[in-house]
Amino acid sequence: MTRRQPAPADQDDANRRLGQHLLAVVREQDARIPAGRRAPRTVAEMRARLAAVALDDPEQDACGLCGYWTCRCGKQSVAVLSGAGAVA
Known part of the structure; x- marks a missing residue:
């Protein structure tokens, strides 16, 4: 050394x-x-x-249920179906 x-x-x-x-x-x-x-x-x-x-915006955070940034638990599909099935 x-x-x-x-x-x-x-x-x-x-x-x-x-x-x-x-x-x-x-x-x-x-x-x-x-x-x-x-x-x-x-x-x-x-x-x-x-x-x-x-990160208060839910779009800027991982899913609270599955933990993935792109939700894999079906939470998004439920939201889309309930929004599409609404009568105006």
Whole structure:
């Protein structure tokens, strides 16, 4: 197994300065993005977004009876038959 030699102090300082520079550039560019087009970056922002687009629409969720996205239990055919047999 090979051991890495410790980096010289000047290399550590250069890496630290590069990291600070890149972080400053990212924050500056993020600040330029309009609020409506900014993607969520924090866990709280992502959770809030997921709560806003929760799957309340039954068409966007799996069948509650059989668990498949395309229902295999006949629930759809019953709904179609009851709708087609209704008298207007």
